Amino acid sequence: MSFKDFCDKYAKQIKSMSPKYDIFYKVSKDTPIKFEDSANVLLSAAAIADTHLPNREAAEANLGNFFEDLSNSPEKFDAFLMAGDLADYGLNSEYERFFRPIDNQKVVQNTFITLGNHDARFFFNKNSKIVMDKVEKYLNIKTGGKTYYSYDVNGYTFVVMCTEKRVLEKAYISKEQMEFIDKELARGTKDGKPVFLMCHQPFAYTHGLPEVWETGDLGEQNDEVRAIVEKHKNVFFINGHLHGGICDKVFETLNKENGVHSISVPGYRKENNFGITDCGVGYYFEVYADRIVFTARKFLTGEYIIGDYTKKEYKLV
Numbered sequence: 101m102s103f104k105d106f107c108d109k110y111a112k113q114i115k116s117m118s119p120k121y122d123i124f125y126k127v128s129k130d131t132p133i134k135f136e137d138s139a140n141v142l143l144s145a146a147a148i149a150d151t152h153l154p155n156r157e158a159a160e161a162n163l164g165n166f167f168e169d170l171s172n173s174p175e176k177f178d179a180f181l182m183a184g185d186l187a188d189y190g191l192n193s194e195y196e197r198f199f200r201p202i203d204n205q206k207v208v209q210n211t212f213i214t215l216g217n218h219d220a221r222f223f224f225n226k227n228s229k230i231v232m233d234k235v236e237k238y239l240n241i242k243t244g245g246k247t248y249y250s251y252d253v254n255g256y257t258f259v260v261m262c263t264e265k266r267v268l269e270k271a272y273i274s275k276e277q278m279e280f281i282d283k284e285l286a287r288g289t290k291d292g293k294p295v296f297l298m299c300h301q302p303f304a305y306t307h308g309l310p311e312v313w314e315t316g317d318l319g320e321q322n323d324e325v326r327a328i329v330e331k332h333k334n335v336f337f338i339n340g341h342l343h344g345g346i347c348d349k350v351f352e353t354l355n356k357e358n359g360v361h362s363i364s365v366p367g368y369r370k371e372n373n374f375g376i377t378d379c380g381v382g383y384y385f386e387v388y389a390d391r392i393v394f395t396a397r398k399f400l401t402g403e404y405i406i407g408d409y410t411k412k413e414y415k416l417v
């Protein structure tokens with residue numbers, strides 16, 4: 101489909117995007133992040149999604165708050181996960197704002213990012229190169245022109261899935277990518293360790309889909325990809341896209357017997373749709389030998405959030 105035909109076809113959805121947030125938030129040092137059992141944490145990571153950065157100074161500064169909050173903590177963070185929709189319209193100026201705080205941060209060594217539909221919908225080739233060049237730089241890996249990759253931290257495998265072509269909302273996952281995911285999940289879980297899989301779009305019929313968003317799922321390859329993911333044990337699937345807030349829809353078990361779980365990370369920049377709707381919220385997780393604990397955090401202001409679905413512990417199988 102040509103670029104013009106694409107814009108004509110989806111004119112209504114494209115017009116509905118209207119970012120206008122210019123508040124500069126401050127990070128509190130009063131309640132820094134504290135792990136449950138710091139001495140025994142084997143891996144730790146913090147995940148956000150849907151920064152949808154516009155070319156606004158406040159938006160860039162507010163993303164910087166995420167790293168400021170981590171740096172105020174006595175805990176060590178091994179990985180930063182950003183589950184797609186980095187930029188709002190996919191413009192170069194937005195990526196400059198998005199990547200500057202990451203380039204300047206010194207608190208997390210390993211950065212994992214993936215493209216969301218807002219990154220891929222207008223300028224897929226240009227933006228996938230911008231994003232993957234950064235991935236290569238941050239992790240010191242070669243991705244060979246692909247938009248998906250994997251990397252190990254502290255002996256734990258992170259696998260990042262991504263659309264391979266322009267999409268309005270859903271992802272396109274090739275057979276080759278499915279084989280890669282299968283192989284990497286097998287490799288990462290062979291000694292009984294959990295693996296962290298990230299993609300922007302969640303699976304169909306999870307996290308309130310399709311009621312919360314009729315067309316908000318992964319797309320055509322949904323069933324094939326899910327079948328691959330469910331084959332493996334202790335897979336934690338981190339996704340965004342839904343802007344669901346801290347609510348009963350965040351944690352979803354995909355396969356109980358194999359301990360395969362899906363976590364819908366709230367949107368960072370805008371207010372979310374359900375439950376605790378604060379913007380600037382994500383989850384950090386602590387990995388122990390036999391369990392993983394997810395905790396909600398308002399990184400934007402350096403605060404814990406009180407309420408249901410702010411903490412979840414998974415026993416590994």
Ligand SMILES: [Fe+2]
Pocket residue numbers: 185216217218300340341342
């Ligand atoms: Fe999205």
